[in-house]
Amino acid sequence: EAQVTQNPRYLITVTGKKLTVTCSQNMNHEYMSWYRQDPGLGLRQIYYSMNVEVTDKGDVPEGYKVSRKEKRNFPLILESPSPNQTSLYFCASSHPGQMSSGANVLTFGAGSRLTVL
Amino acid sequence: ILNVEQSPQSLHVQEGDSTNFTCSFPSSNFYALHWYRWETAKSPEALFVMTLNGDEKKKGRISATLNTKEGYSYLYIKGSQPEDSATYLCARNTGNQFYFGTGTSLTVIP
Numbered sequence: 001e002a003q004v005t006q007n008p009r010y011l012i013t014v015t016g017k018k019l020t021v022t023c024s025q026n027m028n029h030e031y032m033s034w035y036r037q038d039p040g041l042g043l044r045q046i047y048y049s050m051n052v053e054v055t056d057k058g059d060v061p062e063g064y065k066v067s068r069k070e071k072r073n074f075p076l077i078l079e080s081p082s083p084n085q086t087s088l089y090f091c092a093s094s095h096p097g098q099m100s101s102g103a104n105v106l107t108f109g110a111g112s113r114l115t116v117l
Numbered sequence: 118i119l120n121v122e123q124s125p126q127s128l129h130v131q132e133g134d135s136t137n138f139t140c141s142f143p144s145s146n147f148y149a150l151h152w153y154r155w156e157t158a159k160s161p162e163a164l165f166v167m168t169l170n171g172d173e174k175k176k177g178r179i180s181a182t183l184n185t186k187e188g189y190s191y192l193y194i195k196g197s198q199p200e201d202s203a204t205y206l207c208a209r210n211t212g213n214q215f216y217f218g219t220g221t222s223l224t225v226i227p
Contacts, residue, residue, distance in 0.1 A: 045214055048213060105166050
């Protein structure tokens with residue numbers, strides 16, 4: 001089954017304790033991205049990656065790092081989490097390609113709810 | 118930040134009613150406009166992606182239109198059913214980046 005898998009789905013941690021949220025896709029998609037969902041703000045893009053070893057900042061990159069060493073994986077790293085990073089996080093992937101073919105449509109993971117105390 | 122705005126924020130309709138929502142976006146530097154359906158406790162799922170001014174897409178009872186010159190898209194649901202209850206998100210895609218609206222929450226009352 002074509003899917004984007006995120007782990008963990010739920011995590012409660014404390015300020016300053018480094019954590020990584022993993023994201024893996026099995027569709028051979030070039031494009032991967034991370035979003036956070038906060039009440040009243042909509043989905044906001046944190047980082048995106050156009051392909052292996054190519055990453056770039058989205059709208060809200062502060063406090064986050066990413067890496068893209070393999071095509072299928074795009075982990076989100078919080079080096080020193082703070083309470084304002086408490087949020088629902090989504091990873092998504094797509095195949096950029098030709099827009100007319102319906103490409104670039106995002107496939108989302110199930111979400112990871114992170115609480116930083 | 119390239120703001121995408123959606124209205125209304127929430128909507129309650131009776132089963133069988135038809136309804137529509139609006140997505141407004143800056144018309145400059147346009148690449149594509151996406152609609153996603155997001156059910157509670159699930160992840161967003163793609164409905165449509167539109168790229169050309171005047172595009173119209175349809176999937177069953179749901180359809181969407183796009184006006185890139187004035188910067189808006191409409192999503193229509195004909196004969197709403199309880200299973201249509203969800204949040205409907207639109208997103209402006211500039212090629213590499215996605216800018217989402219805050220969504221329209223639809224509740225269809227049986």
